[in-house]
Amino acid sequence: MLRVTVGGDAGRGAALRALAGAVWRVLPWRALAAAGGAGAAMAAGTRLPGQQPDALIGLLVLRLAALAGGLGLAFLFDDPARHTTETVPVRRPVRAGLRLALVAPLAAGWWAAVLFLVPAAARPPAGAVTLEAAAIGAGAVALAAASVRLRSEPGPGAGAALALLALAVAALLLPSRWDLLAPPGDPDWGQAHRRWAALLCWAAVLCAACLPQPLRRRRPALRTRRPPDPDAPAPLHGT
Amino acid sequence: MTTTVTAPDAAVTPAAAPGGPRARAVLALALFEARDLLQQIVVLVFFTVYTVAVVRQMISGHLGWHELTGREGMAGYPALQDADRETQTSAVLLGVALFLCANRAALRSRRQDTDRHFGTLAMDPWRRTLGHALSVVPFALFSGLIVAVRFGWAALRPGAVGHGSVFELAVSPLTVLLCGVAGVLLARLVPSAFAAPLLAVTSYVVVLDSLVFADSHWTQWLSPVVAESGGDPLPSDLIGRPAAWHALYLTGLIALLLCAALLRSGGRTARIKAATALALAATAAGIAGQSPGPSAALQAARAQVSEHPESVERCAVRGATTYCALPEWTGRTADWAEAVERVRSLAPGAAAARPLTVRQRVEARYGLEGDPSYDPLTAPGVVTVGTRWGGNRVPEFSTGLASTLVAGDEKAGGEVCDGRVVAVMWLALGAADDPLGQLRAVRLDDSTEGGSYVLTPTSGLLMSAGQTKVVAELLHRPRAEVTARVKARWTELTRPGVSTARAAELLGVAATGLGAEGGNSCSE
Numbered sequence: 001m002l003r004v005t006v007g008g009d010a011g012r013g014a015a016l017r018a019l020a021g022a023v024w025r026v027l028p029w030r031a032l033a034a035a036g037g038a039g040a041a042m043a044a045g046t047r048l049p050g051q052q053p054d055a056l057i058g059l060l061v062l063r064l065a066a067l068a069g070g071l072g073l074a075f076l077f078d079d080p081a082r083h084t085t086e087t088v089p090v091r092r093p094v095r096a097g098l099r100l101a102l103v104a105p106l107a108a109g110w111w112a113a114v115l116f117l118v119p120a121a122a123r124p125p126a127g128a129v130t131l132e133a134a135a136i137g138a139g140a141v142a143l144a145a146a147s148v149r150l151r152s153e154p155g156p157g158a159g160a161a162l163a164l165l166a167l168a169v170a171a172l173l174l175p176s177r178w179d180l181l182a183p184p185g186d187p188d189w190g191q192a193h194r195r196w197a198a199l200l201c202w203a204a205v206l207c208a209a210c211l212p213q214p215l216r217r218r219r220p221a222l223r224t225r226r227p228p229d230p231d232a233p234a235p236l237h238g239t
Numbered sequence: 240m241t242t243t244v245t246a247p248d249a250a251v252t253p254a255a256a257p258g259g260p261r262a263r264a265v266l267a268l269a270l271f272e273a274r275d276l277l278q279q280i281v282v283l284v285f286f287t288v289y290t291v292a293v294v295r296q297m298i299s300g301h302l303g304w305h306e307l308t309g310r311e312g313m314a315g316y317p318a319l320q321d322a323d324r325e326t327q328t329s330a331v332l333l334g335v336a337l338f339l340c341a342n343r344a345a346l347r348s349r350r351q352d353t354d355r356h357f358g359t360l361a362m363d364p365w366r367r368t369l370g371h372a373l374s375v376v377p378f379a380l381f382s383g384l385i386v387a388v389r390f391g392w393a394a395l396r397p398g399a400v401g402h403g404s405v406f407e408l409a410v411s412p413l414t415v416l417l418c419g420v421a422g423v424l425l426a427r428l429v430p431s432a433f434a435a436p437l438l439a440v441t442s443y444v445v446v447l448d449s450l451v452f453a454d455s456h457w458t459q460w461l462s463p464v465v466a467e468s469g470g471d472p473l474p475s476d477l478i479g480r481p482a483a484w485h486a487l488y489l490t491g492l493i494a495l496l497l498c499a500a501l502l503r504s505g506g507r508t509a510r511i512k513a514a515t516a517l518a519l520a521a522t523a524a525g526i527a528g529q530s531p532g533p534s535a536a537l538q539a540a541r542a543q544v545s546e547h548p549e550s551v552e553r554c555a556v557r558g559a560t561t562y563c564a565l566p567e568w569t570g571r572t573a574d575w576a577e578a579v580e581r582v583r584s585l586a587p588g589a590a591a592a593r594p595l596t597v598r599q600r601v602e603a604r605y606g607l608e609g610d611p612s613y614d615p616l617t618a619p620g621v622v623t624v625g626t627r628w629g630g631n632r633v634p635e636f637s638t639g640l641a642s643t644l645v646a647g648d649e650k651a652g653g654e655v656c657d658g659r660v661v662a663v664m665w666l667a668l669g670a671a672d673d674p675l676g677q678l679r680a681v682r683l684d685d686s687t688e689g690g691s692y693v694l695t696p697t698s699g700l701l702m703s704a705g706q707t708k709v710v711a712e713l714l715h716r717p718r719a720e721v722t723a724r725v726k727a728r729w730t731e732l733t734r735p736g737v738s739t740a741r742a743a744e745l746l747g748v749a750a751t752g753l754g755a756e757g758g759n760s761c762s763e
Contacts (some may be wrong), residue, residue, distance in 0.1 A: 030434040038437050042444050071436045158432030165436050227668045
């Protein structure tokens with residue numbers, strides 16, 4: 001049983017420590033493990049015998065691994081008990097921040113492992129790729145936070161992952177003057193990474209803006225439905 | 240009291256519906272799910288992007304999205320045996336969206352915890368799965384419609400040549416259907432929300448791996464879309480793609496995935512089992528049929544056409560020029576003749592009447608993806624024309640033709656580096672509608688200043704900065720005045736060894752600042 005005493009820094013610290021264990025247990029481990037495994041497997045694929053990856057392939061693999069990691073992070077705020085925890089004294093930013101703080105070192109370690117799984121000859125500049133990965137991860141978390149804020153649903157992960165994937169496809173189609181996916185050695189490389197840095201900042205701002213719990217609960221979006229037709233057969237499907 | 244007894248109304252006993260009430264229920268569910276899919280933001284956005292992309296590709300004639308800005312103007316002259324294949328790549332976009340959203344739709348009841356309620360309904364779980372899979376069909380039909388419009392648009396162009404293949408056109412809707420059914424199957428195999436996005440990314444890597452890293456023909460063809468592009472259009476009998484087998488493979492695979500999803504949802508009826516066996520057989524037959532690479536006979540035919548195009552070509556004589564075209568390209572003779580007459584109109588009598596042969600050549604030995612190059616011909620008065628036409632290909636052909644007219648044969652024409660370059664470029668571009676634009680188009684670096692390489696159908700030629708300056712000056716002047724001067728000084732302008740400075744002087748252009756060697760490009 002989690003006992004939270006409000007009052008004083010010592011009490012808050014004890015509450016956080018107590019909360020940390022509980023939050024650690026409810027993190028979406030399956031999604032994170034699947035995403036992390038998929039990303040690491042992609043990177044490890046470049047070390048298979050018979051593969052001679054060049055810098056372009058190394059960059060592509062690292063970007064896809066980062067995207068896989070981002071898809072895992074999109075599930076970070078999934079909380080089946082969301083509706084029951086809305087009234088607890090520990091505010092939502094604290095709980096969400098705790099999840100972030102617990103996952104961030106793991107994600108950093110995973111990314112370092114992925115970077116080193118790609119052979120040195122095929123590894124693009126580590127700082128620039130890490131910036132891209134950070135922007136993708138922050139984007140995923142921001143999408144999930146926005147989904148929690150706007151729709152207050154227990155599992156925002158699936159929608160956030162879908163949105164992240166759609167944005168990734170959209171990035172492929174960007175016209176060259178806004179191109180994000182510059183190949184290594186491209187004259188646009190620096191400019192593209194300034195865009196990535198801007199994306200990272202925007203994602204962080206969006207995330208920070210969406211973390212607090214709204215004071216009034218939004219009514220779920222109403223779908224306009226036609227009045228039921230008395231002659232229609234009974235519905236065959238639930239929703 | 241009278242009672243009127245009427246026969247029971249026909250509506251009271253409903254006529255047996257086609258396929259029975261269960262089939263109707265599945266159909267109703269499929270329609271509902273299709274409508275629901277259409278309301279998904281991802282599907283809606285990808286749909287719009289797909290349609291916009293296809294329309295822009297139709298207009299610009301380019302495959303890739305990024306290349307759209309640099310249009311080369313060849314859309315008016317499509318080769319239909321390539322145009323059918325070009326419809327395939329963009330279908331993947333729609334496929335990805337449907338894979339994700341069909342998966343999400345099939346998991347909806349689990350997500351919202353209504354699975355338990357379905358147990359009380361009359362519909363079997365596998366029929367529900369079938370309804371989800373069928374909900375993708377309208378999207379596949381839409382994709383087929385887009386493909387038909389795009390191909391029809393290309394086929395109706397006056398400059399279109401060749402023949403399309405129905406099986407190549409079928410790949411686009413089949414891919415969309417395959418992706419949707421795969422999404423439903425995945426939902427039945429791994430009922431969790433993160434499986435589909437992760438699998439989409441992983442399968443991208445796998446498909447890329449089979450395309451980029453794999454050399455073997457058979458693994459390459461396991462991918463739903465095999466868009467071999469890059470080479471010049473080949474005659475349709477030299478394409479050698481196993482399109483029919485591939486369509487069979489895709490159809491079999493769709494049926495197989497669907498049957499697997501139905502079996503997984505508990506549809507263990509004899510008909511489904513039989514369909515599974517049939518689908519497995521069709522998939523296996525498709526793989527077996529599409530796996531072998533180009534046959535020896537095809538390679539022999541490709542080599543024959545590449546080395547001796549004259550053995551299959553048909554020739555037509557128009558004025559002093561003979562046009563020899565591959566059988567599918569004979570309709571393009573008139574377009575070539577227009578370009579030839581434009582060049583001849585700028586040359587004086589004797590040169591204008593010199594007999595020439597326009598020989599169409601195609602390099603088919605390296606398949607559909609090899610970027611071909613052509614050695615210049617050494618026979619006097621024979622000019623190469625490729626299988627592409629329109630846009631930049633026209634001034635390139637004109638330049639090759641003009642250099643042959645000046646130097647005698649194509650090989651000597653490619654080696655011209657003295658003052659004759661001025662005459663060659665004037666003949667090639669002087670009568671064009673936008674001569675300076677064409678000068679930019681025909682040069683490798685798209686410039687009208689400085690030295691550069693000029694593209695022709697074969698080896699190309701070099702222009703020095705001085706030659707460029709003189710040619711650009713000539714192209715700025717009134718056409719009639721320059722034409723008269725060129726015709727009057729023709730013999731001296733086309734004498735081997737004449738310097739660029741001398742040519743400029745003869746044509747009344749300031750001969751200062753043309754650089755070393757009198758402005759020639761021979762040592763560059």
